Amino acid sequence: xxxxxxxxxxxxxxxxxxxxxxxxxxxxxxxxxxxxxxxxxxxxxxxxxxxxxxxxxxxxxxxxxxxxxxxxxxxxxxxxxxxxxxxxxxxxxxxxxxxxxxxxxxxxxxxxxxxxxxxxxxxxxxxxxxxxxxxxxxx
Amino acid sequence: xxxxxxxxxxxxxxxxxxxxxxxxxxxxxxxxxxxxxxxxxxxxxxxxxxxxxxxxxxxxxxxxxxxxxxxxxxxxxxxxxxxxxxxxxxxxxxxxxxxxxxxxxxxxxxxxxxxxxxxxxxxxxxxxxxxxxxxxxxxxxxxxxxxxxxxxxxxxxxxxxxxxxxxxxxxxxxxxxxxxxxxxxxxxxxxxxxxxxxxxxxxxxxxxxxxxxxxxxxxxxxxxxxxxxxxxxxxxxxxxxxxxxxxxxxxxxxxxxxxxxxxxxxxxxxxxxxxxxxxxxxxxxxxxxxxxxxxxxxxxxxxx
Numbered sequence: 189x190x191x192x193x194x195x196x197x198x199x200x201x202x203x204x205x206x207x208x209x210x211x212x213x214x215x216x217x218x219x220x221x222x223x224x225x226x227x228x229x230x231x232x233x234x235x236x237x238x239x240x241x242x243x244x245x246x247x248x249x250x251x252x253x254x255x256x257x258x259x260x261x262x263x264x265x266x267x268x269x270x271x272x273x274x275x276x277x278x279x280x281x282x283x284x285x286x287x288x289x290x291x292x293x294x295x296x297x298x299x300x301x302x303x304x305x306x307x308x309x310x311x312x313x314x315x316x317x318x319x320x321x322x323x324x325x326x327x
Numbered sequence: 328x329x330x331x332x333x334x335x336x337x338x339x340x341x342x343x344x345x346x347x348x349x350x351x352x353x354x355x356x357x358x359x360x361x362x363x364x365x366x367x368x369x370x371x372x373x374x375x376x377x378x379x380x381x382x383x384x385x386x387x388x389x390x391x392x393x394x395x396x397x398x399x400x401x402x403x404x405x406x407x408x409x410x411x412x413x414x415x416x417x418x419x420x421x422x423x424x425x426x427x428x429x430x431x432x433x434x435x436x437x438x439x440x441x442x443x444x445x446x447x448x449x450x451x452x453x454x455x456x457x458x459x460x461x462x463x464x465x466x467x468x469x470x471x472x473x474x475x476x477x478x479x480x481x482x483x484x485x486x487x488x489x490x491x492x493x494x495x496x497x498x499x500x501x502x503x504x505x506x507x508x509x510x511x512x513x514x515x516x517x518x519x520x521x522x523x524x525x526x527x528x529x530x531x532x533x534x535x536x537x538x539x540x541x542x543x544x545x546x547x548x549x550x551x552x553x554x555x556x557x558x559x560x561x562x563x564x565x566x567x568x569x570x571x572x573x574x575x576x577x578x579x580x581x582x583x584x585x586x587x588x589x590x591x592x593x594x595x596x597x598x599x600x601x602x603x604x605x606x607x608x609x610x611x612x613x614x615x616x617x618x619x620x621x622x623x624x625x626x627x628x629x630x631x
Contacts, residue, residue, distance in 0.1 A: 291432065293430075293431060293432045293452045293453060293454075294431065294432050294433055295411065295429070295431040295432060295433040295434040295436075295437055295451075296433070297431070298431055299410055299411065299437070301410065302437060309523070310523070318433070319433070319436065320432060320433020320434075320436055320437065321431075321432035321433045321452075321454055322432075322454070323432075324519065
């Protein structure tokens with residue numbers, strides 16, 4: 189299978205196999221008008237199988253959520269066809285405007301204009317909580 | 328700008344300072360009668376709660392201040408679809424301090440993000456009710472003479488009972504407190520509170536459905552009401568509402584120095600026959616609520 193190398197953009201690598209579609213949705217990649225490639229079940233020495241997402245556009249993408257969904261994924265920034273930065277997703281302290289609070293008693297359930305913000309409550313258990321009602325973040 | 332949204336916003340030293348001030352007001356209320364002259368408290372109650380609202384209003388009047396506000400969402404601009412943020416921005420123009428109750432969790436935090444004056448969370452759904460916690464702490468300290476080294480039993484609705492959650496969080500900072508959690512299976516303390524507070528800090532606790540068996544161990548018994556408004560399902564409410572009713576017989580094996588607290592209002596979970604028992608503290612607790620709210624208003628307005 190041939191997927192062209194990208195010139196300027198982001199490659200999200202080492203996504204656990206089967207996780208790419210969820211990331212595609214959470215990162216809002218469906219709304220981009222640039223080429224986006226999803227490679228599923230690519231062979232991986234480290235993981236056995238992995239997913240990869242290639243985004244051929246030099247624009248801001250809210251990658252914070254990546255650490256919440258798949259903290260082992262790696263982010264590769266490509267400029268002029270060259271890898272300029274490689275980093276692990278890691279767990280962000282704060283996730284904004286990506287997840288929605290599912291608690292029907294939360295103020296955000298009746299005021300949709302409020303920014304949806306979750307903060308890291310427990311690094312070990314990777315628990316995020318809504319800043320308003322403290323309900324646990326669900327994907 | 329300082330607000331009180333969650334009891335955890337306060338350090339232990341700040342809590343003790345508030346309780347000391349509340350005790351000082353109890354000892355000499357006349358000294359505080361004019362301290363809030365020309366100051367206005369807005370009580371914004373998007374959900375009715377006569378008791379808490381009256382307690383705040385009495386507190387402000389006793390400090391010489393004045394009160395404005397509404398007691399239900401229907402008589403506020405929220406009924407016209409105004410956001411919490413806008414309501415608070417507007418009321419900040421008219422009042423020096425705001426006490427706000429809202430049925431949705433986190434609404435007072437939204438208020439605090441947009442307020443030009445201090446916001447006090449007077450209860451947000453099943454989430455937080457920090458002035459009730461201050462009231463509870465003040466009552467325990469006045470009744471026991473200390474805020475450490477006792478066994479406290481929480482009985483009733485420990486799942487939706489926000490007063491329970493906040494008080495457990497506050498007492499987790501006090502030394503030598505042992506927690507006994509008494510509830511039906513369906514209304515057990517949420518596991519995240521158990522994990523994040525009790526287990527995380529290695530605090531001693533016991534979970535049971537049998538109040539009688541643990542009664543002799545208790546120094547403080549915190550009773551709660553099973554609240555109809557916290558259930559989406561009426562059948563569940565009817566099935567669980569009478570789970571624990573405290574009667575004189577159930578107190579037979581209790582300590583003579585037990586202190587029985589209840590955030591009120593009660594429905595039938597404490598038999599009226601117990602009201603005259605010196606161990607019943609809940610009406611003194613309601614009175615303490617006014618004093619601790621006076622102390623809080625003074626601190627947030629930086630008048631004490």
